[in-house]
Amino acid sequence: MATNTRPAAVAPQPAGPQGGKARRKAPTAVGARPQTGLRARLRRDRSLLLMCLPGVLLLVVFAYVPMLGNVIAFQDYSPFTGFRESPFVGWLNFQRVFADPAFWHAVQNTLTITAFQLVFFFPVPIALALLLNSVLSSRVRVLVQSVVYLPHFFSWVLVVAIFQQILGGAGLLNRLLRTAGFEPVDIVTNPDAFLFLVTAQAVWKDAGWGMIVFLAALAAIDPALYEAAAMDGANRWRRMWHITLPALKSVIVLLLILRLGDALTVGFEQLILQRDAVGQGVAEVLDTFVYYRGVRNGDWSYAAAAGLVKGLVSLGLVLAANKIAHLFGEQGVYQKA
Amino acid sequence: MSDADQKLVDGPVGVHGTGPGPADPARPPGGAGLRQRTSPRPVWDEEPGVAGKGAKAVALVAICLAVLLPLYTIVLTSLSTQATITRAGGLVLVPGELTLEAYRQVLSGGVVTRAVLISVFVTTVGTTISMLVSVLAAYGLSRPGSLGHRAVLFTFLVTMFFGAGMIPTYLLVSSLGLINSWWSLILPTAVSAFNVLLLRGFFMGLDQGILEAARIDGASDWRILGQIVLPMSKAVLAVIALFYGVGYWNAYFNATLYIQDFDRMPLQVVLQSFVLQGVDVPGQVDVGSGQLAPVAVQMAVVVIAIVPVLVVYPFIQRHFASGVLIGAVKG
Numbered sequence: 001m002a003t004n005t006r007p008a009a010v011a012p013q014p015a016g017p018q019g020g021k022a023r024r025k026a027p028t029a030v031g032a033r034p035q036t037g038l039r040a041r042l043r044r045d046r047s048l049l050l051m052c053l054p055g056v057l058l059l060v061v062f063a064y065v066p067m068l069g070n071v072i073a074f075q076d077y078s079p080f081t082g083f084r085e086s087p088f089v090g091w092l093n094f095q096r097v098f099a100d101p102a103f104w105h106a107v108q109n110t111l112t113i114t115a116f117q118l119v120f121f122f123p124v125p126i127a128l129a130l131l132l133n134s135v136l137s138s139r140v141r142v143l144v145q146s147v148v149y150l151p152h153f154f155s156w157v158l159v160v161a162i163f164q165q166i167l168g169g170a171g172l173l174n175r176l177l178r179t180a181g182f183e184p185v186d187i188v189t190n191p192d193a194f195l196f197l198v199t200a201q202a203v204w205k206d207a208g209w210g211m212i213v214f215l216a217a218l219a220a221i222d223p224a225l226y227e228a229a230a231m232d233g234a235n236r237w238r239r240m241w242h243i244t245l246p247a248l249k250s251v252i253v254l255l256l257i258l259r260l261g262d263a264l265t266v267g268f269e270q271l272i273l274q275r276d277a278v279g280q281g282v283a284e285v286l287d288t289f290v291y292y293r294g295v296r297n298g299d300w301s302y303a304a305a306a307g308l309v310k311g312l313v314s315l316g317l318v319l320a321a322n323k324i325a326h327l328f329g330e331q332g333v334y335q336k337a
Numbered sequence: 338m339s340d341a342d343q344k345l346v347d348g349p350v351g352v353h354g355t356g357p358g359p360a361d362p363a364r365p366p367g368g369a370g371l372r373q374r375t376s377p378r379p380v381w382d383e384e385p386g387v388a389g390k391g392a393k394a395v396a397l398v399a400i401c402l403a404v405l406l407p408l409y410t411i412v413l414t415s416l417s418t419q420a421t422i423t424r425a426g427g428l429v430l431v432p433g434e435l436t437l438e439a440y441r442q443v444l445s446g447g448v449v450t451r452a453v454l455i456s457v458f459v460t461t462v463g464t465t466i467s468m469l470v471s472v473l474a475a476y477g478l479s480r481p482g483s484l485g486h487r488a489v490l491f492t493f494l495v496t497m498f499f500g501a502g503m504i505p506t507y508l509l510v511s512s513l514g515l516i517n518s519w520w521s522l523i524l525p526t527a528v529s530a531f532n533v534l535l536l537r538g539f540f541m542g543l544d545q546g547i548l549e550a551a552r553i554d555g556a557s558d559w560r561i562l563g564q565i566v567l568p569m570s571k572a573v574l575a576v577i578a579l580f581y582g583v584g585y586w587n588a589y590f591n592a593t594l595y596i597q598d599f600d601r602m603p604l605q606v607v608l609q610s611f612v613l614q615g616v617d618v619p620g621q622v623d624v625g626s627g628q629l630a631p632v633a634v635q636m637a638v639v640v641i642a643i644v645p646v647l648v649v650y651p652f653i654q655r656h657f658a659s660g661v662l663i664g665a666v667k668g
Contacts, residue, residue, distance in 0.1 A: 041483075045485075047477075047558040048484075051474060052477035055473065055477075058528045059528055059530070060492075062509070067499070131393065134393065135393070148400060148404060155586070156589060158587075158608070164613060166407055170427060171427070171428075175427055235383070236383065273589075273609065287503070294507070295504070307502035315498055
């Protein structure tokens with residue numbers, strides 16, 4: 001996001017104090033803002049600071065304090081003794097995590113789902129956007145957009161329930177198969193079909209919504225480019241290859257980076273809802289692993305260590321991916337302000 | 338994104354810059370003469386073949402059906418009588434006898450009714466708090482160079498890249514005594530740094546001249562925010578409120594984590610146990626009379642969970658255009 005790196009154009013800073021004319025103490029010279037004293041700036045900006053206060057407080061309590069709470073990853077924490085009394089054990093929990101085959105199994109499942117969705121989910125919104133972009137009637141476009149955005153706003157419980165009703169053992173599909181004289185298929189509880197199932201659910205829920213970014217990028221293409229190319233004899237496919245796809249390149253790179261940074265996160269609610277139906281063999285991912293080890297089994301320090309590893313690796317992945325994007329001359333997620 | 342900020346209000350993503358195109362090239366042939374005259378197709382673009390047009394139309398119809406058909410059959414089943422459901426053998430595709438019995442049973446008090454009320458409470462209170470906090474923070478952060486601007490901005494940014502993790506967050510919520518309290522469903526997720534930055538970007542894209550004039554006239558920042566900035570930002574506020582509201586309404590896992598009594602669970606958890614796990618709706622289904630299949634009741638619960646989204650969606654959907662959504666999808 002570039003919001004924090006916006007050029008100075010939007011910041012024509014007022015030269016004088018803003019506390020209202022009546023409260024102005026001494027006239028300040030135009031353009032003297034950088035020299036304004038701390039107290040004057042505080043008086044000028046105190047409402048702004050006050051406005052940020054509730055948000056900052058909530059973040060401090062519910063985001064930053066838990067970050068500090070990760071110290072339990074270095075302790076043998078027990079809820080009865082608490083943070084202060086629990087003994088420190090150094091890197092022991094991390095050694096346990098890295099020596100645990102169950103942890104690596106969860107990592108493997110997570111990366112498998114990520115890789116599978118990168119191939120079978122990621123291109124779908126692009127294809128959808130290209131399809132919709134080629135529809136000339138704006139009424140049809142708006143209609144299709146309203147329909148395909150909709151499932152994005154459904155909860156995972158709903159999506160999983162809908163899939164169960166349609167594809168489950170007693171679901172609509174199998175009923176139709178049986179009436180037509182075919183063998184019923186097991187999709188919802190079959191570990192071998194799980195990758196397809198979770199990806200199909202993700203596509204159904206979010207592919208339409210994911211299309212928006214690409215539609216916006218397509219709308220920003222200057223039609224004169226297409227006209228010039230057509231004049232030069234480029235057909236439909238050549239125009240797509242030489243104009244449309246290059247225009248989408250930076251958006252695609254950006255979304256790939258974000259996906260890469262999130263490589264260790266795969267729809268947590270989606271998976272935990274179905275973990276019991278298909279078993280941990282395929283459905284145990286890092287987040288569910290942390291949840292079951294910590295909250296369910298009470299191995300708090302171990303789970304916190306595993307969670308901390310995940311958080312730090314994810315952070316590293318985002319930073320690295322962003323660096324790579326800069327090397328390729330793309331904008332990336334953020335830039336130095 | 339900055340250039341798009343001003344344009345994000347209203348209007349679909351205009352692709353070829355067309356006006357309202359009355360002709361519909363995706364529809365199978367018929368009335369070709371009329372379409373020729375009003376077609377928005379640029380002159381240099383060659384007309385695709387019949388096969389191409391047909392394939393495109395089929396694809397679009399199939400995509401829409403993939404979304405709408407499951408919804409159709411679920412709504413229909415929830416409205417069907419036991420006899421119709423038995424005859425269909427499950428979900429109903431062809432309308433038979435209709436009844437509102439399932440809804441009457443589900444909403445006549447009891448678990449589902451209570452869960453709906455809890456979800457409504459959490460969603461309205463949560464969205465109100467989230468919007469208040471986010472609007473204030475977004476405005477407070479909208480003037481680069483103000484005192485502490487960079488530090489505060491950094492405080493928000495960091496939370497987008499590094500999360501504390503589930504275990505410490507759970508231990509915190511628990512040590513604050515929020516377990517089993519509905520506040521545990523609101524406070525930990527009340528501020529989304531992403532939404533705050535989205536709003537901030539919009540506020541910064543507003544015409545600064547107007548704000549400057551108000552400031553010179555002696556208006557305080559509170560007044561500028563309330564009387565100038567907010568009225569100019571209705572569309573983006575509606576979209577952000579939808580994001581927050583849908584988040585609260587749909588949240589499932591936090592409730593299983595923080596709420597222990599089934600009596601205090603929000604709708605998504607009840608939906609999960611009744612529909613996914615097939616637990617009977619206690620005190621709801623009169624098994625003895627056999628009047629109503631649990632399937633209809635289950636589907637009624639599904640529909641109740643969808644309806645608020647369906648009701649709000651059309652009003653806000655028209656605001657979905659490039660600006661907000663470019664940012665939104667990144668989240």
